[in-house]
Amino acid sequence: MSKGKWKLSNLYLIAVFAVLYAPILYLMFYSFNSGGSMREFEGFTLEYYNEVFQDTRLLIIVLNTFIIALLSAAISTIIGVFGAIAIHYIRSNRPKGALLTLNNVLIVSPDVIIGASFLILFTLAGIQLGFTSVLLSHIAFSIPIVVIMVLPKLQEMSGTLIDAARDLGASGWQVLSKVVLPYIKPGIFAGFFMALTYSLDDFAVTFFVTGNGFSTLSVEIYSRARQGVSLSINALSTLIFLFTVVLVIGYYFINKRNNVRPGAKEGSL
Template identity: 70%
Template sequence: MDKRISPLSRIFLIVMFALLYLPIFYLIFYSFNSGGKMYGFESFTLDRYRELFQNTRLLIIVLNTVVIALLSALISTIIGVLGAMMINKVRSRRARDSLLSLNNILIVSPDVIIGASFLILFTIAGLKLGFYSVLLSHIAFSIPIVVLMVLPKISEMSPSLLDAARDLGASRWEVMTKVVIPYITPGIFAGFFMALTYSLDDFAVTFFVTGNGFTTLSVEIYSLARRGISLDINALSTIIFLITMVIVVIYYLITNRTKKAPDMEVFK
């Protein structure tokens, strides 16, 4: 099979990546502009980054965003893994398809509708908008993502592995911790990092459920952008982009190392 890329395909890929990355590099480039504008680069400076790290309020918002992302990703991963295991145990194909359809609703639904629904729910329940409302919302829309990442790994696992472990005298807990979890670890990591990324990037849902005195980076950047062009946004966006790249690299290193490791180890 000829796997060479045609010239037309190469041109398409170049144009596509240019459209995706040139605006980001343009933003990063002008974060070092001493002129304070998005045109007419005058000279190199790190003043925007110094101002950024001296902004106590913004540092608190960054901490809020990271805490929300880590907690929501961790909790949604635990719930999503358990949910994927339960769905995999359903014998009826119709029932399984129905559960998967319900699981996918939060993924395919517009974020505005999801955010408005959470806002109505929290208002009726009397929950004050703030940290907990944002956390619960992020957990809710991250769980279906984790399920979709983990369920294929569970489905492709051969039942003979479980039978062999039980024949060797493994208990249910040992089967779970020494056979199932190691086998589906790539899916778990994929679900965790996807949930983490979605939480860090989310704006629409967070905009609806955040309250006075609490906000996240996405909402704060939107508020700064509405006040006018500020290179502080460029500096902040540059840092977020670099952190995202580091997370992606770590994710691929972990998944590649996991693939090279043995699929399972029943007993040491």
């Protein structure tokens, strides 16, 4: 009976992953099609990848996308870490619960509403739509993600560590830099990578707050897809997907190394 359940669960997982990855693999397969369509594969070619790398405007958009993603991830990680620490050390349950609720509402709110709200805000504030508006928007919706990733590590940390550091004469800054931040480092890395991924992936919010002369990959792919089917979109999407896979694998190995290192030290002692 258990073997039957095990087989059934594996078949279910295979079916789920097939539904998720089949369209991506289909898109990647036809990015090498010399026929110029996704109806029939006529032959292998790298023509559309050459088009991507020879398109100067597209390369600038790629650079803009990664600059926005890295800056927003870094800034939102710094703000989110200190925000999570502030929420964690609030003694009263009512304001603490209110702040957590407000933080979670921003995560589950529809992107269309967030994007429209930012558009109205920037218009009223007189901020020109472009690099600045996109960066501020990405920082804003990434901060709650970082808070959610860091808070569990703070909750795992024993208060005796901080008490011991203070008994040894550590100042507030030393407690933060030598005890708290090293302990929650896995959560900080997780928050940074999640913020980076969300920024690279975001379309709805960016679509509202981007202006003329500035664009990101998600908005550019959308605008090109509306003009008609072009396999250069397939090539570009394939490159983005492979880059995302590299990021995920890199984060996996970093996280694995951080988890194994304490055990190795204990074993050596």
